[in-house]
Amino acid sequence: MSTPTTRIALVTGAGQGIGRAIALRLARDGFDLALADIKPEGLEQVAAEVQALGRKSQVQRCDVSDRSQVFDAVAQAREHLGRLDVMINNAGIAQVAPLLDARPEDVQRILGINLQGVLWGIQAAAEAFKAQQGGGKIINACSIAGHEGYPLLGIYCATKFAVRALTQAAAKELAHAGITVNSYCPGVVGTDMWVEIDRRMAEVTGARLGESYDRFVGNIALGRAETPDDVAAFVSYLSSPDANYMTGQSVMIDGGLVYR
Template sequence: MKTAIVTGAGQGIGRAIALRLARDGFAVALADINPAALSTVRGEIESAGGKAIGVEVDLSQVAEIQRLVKQTVAELGQLDALVNNAGRLITKPFLDVTEADWDALLELDLKTVFFAMQATARHMIDSGVKGRIVSISSVSGRGGRPDQTPYAAAKAGVISLTRSAALAFASFGITVNAVCPGVVDTPLTRKIHEDRAQALGITPEESLARMIARIPLGRIESPDDIAGAVSFLCSPDAAYITGQALNVCGGMEMD
């Protein structure tokens, strides 16, 4: 049985990815800072006949990332795939972003991605595993976002890290790719639309409708849409794909 680590697996996109990989036959190491959420997702996987462990971890600490990899191997026997999903989003005008905002977001959305890639790739190389590394970026990383500047910068960095890692590890048979979601239906997204609607003096439904009007496929995407792309990139069918950032956004971005 192959094994995958999914960070930020306790809710939203991470939960959907973990459930999908478990259905694909992976044993999943669920990594999150919220132990209650980990227990819930682990229960969902096990009740469906899958195998999972929950690892409570503070990904802002490099030593904790290294512990995550070691614990995964110790409990599940190997490591075949890493999905870097954990992250945060700060929505503020450019001029209102503080140093604390910048540091907190770049730490979780970019620094942890690098060190998780590093720890995972080191183990894969030492073990001779031709593994998969997939990181969740965003279409915000494709262009400027004046109200999400640190987030957009971090997600652009994830795309660049993906390309650098793909080149660094290609000779070992390790593929490294990114997935760039657009507007995903999660509690965080709904909160953003509520705040934006209040600022504009409209309803959250009107705010969401304006966003959907920008999506050629005409609907907001679900976490399962992202999970499907990750599933593909972790599959044998994607063995010859590396260094790519796959837009999964209903056509919002086309490049």
């Protein structure tokens, strides 16, 4: 059981990439971590890294497109770690294809993970926060693709625009309970997701491998690709008391690529 001063965060998609970086940053910030991912093989390693930083961790396989599994992940976090203070709906996937090639099964898969997964996370966290009667923070994974549509990423962009809408609506609905809801919007992050995006763009357009990635990175004002730690640093702020007066926002952290 955690001590009263320990904060607890649940991170979905925590087994790799941005989710792993968020978990480790929050562990350094003093959080105990509940770690959820559809691929359990990476979770134990992240859990060990969290524990090496002196924090407690709990792991659970979770398919965020399944509402019952998301609610169970929240329940397990509270049972094993004592409560929940921050819910980070990080899990997501990308799809690269022309809009005219989209098929129902492709659309349903990405909607289930990127959109419904966030909605179920909002619901489960809000239920837990209200039961605890102490407010809480919900933080969603959005993207620069939630602010601007990109060719060959149209369905992905649609899910991220929808996350912005959910974030705003949930912030307004839950403010009375002391619950804040915000999103982080990364740009081009050097993770396996972007390796896959680049590979698929090469297949669709005939570009060489790495060409699409290099083109996007070349437009970043700060002159380099984003790292998972760059994203995690902003999520650290959103998870902290410094962000207590911020809600309903989907903030870009992209090194200067999209301006709004």
